[in-house]
Amino acid sequence: MTENTDGAIRFTTDREARVATITLDRPAKLNAVTPVMARALIAAVTECNVSDDVRAVVLTGAGERSFSVGSDITALGSYATPWDFRNRVDYCDALRKLRKPSIAAVNGYALGGGLETALSCDIRLASANARLGAPEVKLGWIGGGGMAAFLSRAAGPGNAALMLMTGEPVDARTALDWHLVSEVLQPEELLPRAHRLAATIASRAPIAVETAKVNLRAATAMSEDQALQYERDLQTICFATDDAHEGREAFAQKRPADFRRR
Template sequence: MTDTVSIAAQGHVRIVTLNRPEKLNAVTPEMAERLIAAVNEFNTDDDARCIILTGAGEKAFCAGSDIRTLDNYSTPWNFRNRPDYCDALRGLTKPIIAAVNGYAFGGGLETAMTCDIRIASENASFAAPEIKLGWIGGGGMAAHLSHAVGPSNAALMIMTGDPIDAQTALAWGLVSRVVPRERLLDEAMTVATAIAARAPIAAETAKVNLRAAYGMSIEDAITYERDLQTICFATEDAAEGRAAFKEKRSPNFKRR
């Protein structure tokens, strides 16, 4: 990985840091390619069980795409088909936590919403400011935001482009927790470590199940969930979980 996207390992947790703080961690095409490569690596690494995504510095999680690079696309069609970091993160099969340490604007907000869990620092703020520049988001802004905060609040954010603070994001359900900035990574690591200690196949299946439920009727969602439960129940890890429960010990999950 280049300096602008760094990766650190702590046990079964991988910490991905967007490392361009002087530009509010705005994503360049090169950084998007690095994120795509990281997702491919994590998806095939059985030792990686949970990912944390954060930004370097004290001001920003991610300010979205670097606007200075957008005129480099020769046509709008090439812009539309560019390698996209939100698309890459949607392809991640492992649970991922966004540790939002400041501005999450535009594509940065979309990036955070692509993550399964969002934890924010007290100085975090969230915005869909594209309308102020003459366009709208294209990385899942409307779909994710309307699911997260409801259609009226989503419309307020998308149609005004104005930011909301961390406490508003918490009240609206956009984030799960708000903590002091100095505790943010510790809090994210606590949650990630807990997830990494669970049965990995079950955690990955839970992610699939949650995403599928968005677009299903309640009846179809329950049927699909029951099928996924049956698949998990047949794994070696599920047998280990039952044995550990009977023997009153901690399970040793091996992703089998």
């Protein structure tokens, strides 16, 4: 795909594995996201949500240098008023509306909105050359796509404060130690591992996997008693599905289960 000024989103689906890959495709600008790309990302998320050909999603950036450095700073000055800026199309909001499980394959820089993008995914894998950071304070503002909330949950308040207040990035090994990412891989192994992991998740009962995603998010927002009760309710709903019946029959018959999302 030829890159244009506004950049692009590449969206491909492996129907056999039921895995979609969304690629931020503006490598010459380190995959900085333009408003055009943000709208295309929303369209890709919508397609993933409605398609049963997609049961897991891999999100990555084109090239080896950068996952994404967030919003294109030159585009940020195009809003007529602060209120227009406040109500802009936000690609992180779109990703958090993704019902299917998502894996961020962080190849290189994940800065500002790029880090927020990765944090909006369920699982994060990083290449050994990845650098993750929240540099907004160096420019006079802070992140607005969930940076503080998601970074503090993943890395802990102290580590989040270090990143948010200095604006300095951390390397892949530190990100692993701080639980910002689950695995660190060599660059050539990153996407193959992400796709294998996505295919494994896609092979599981889809209603159960999507419910697990909902349950994880709820667990961080509820009291312990509420979270336990909510989980029990979700378990009951899953247990009543045809897929759960199929899972029990397949287990008893020692065969692979044929999950049909119902």
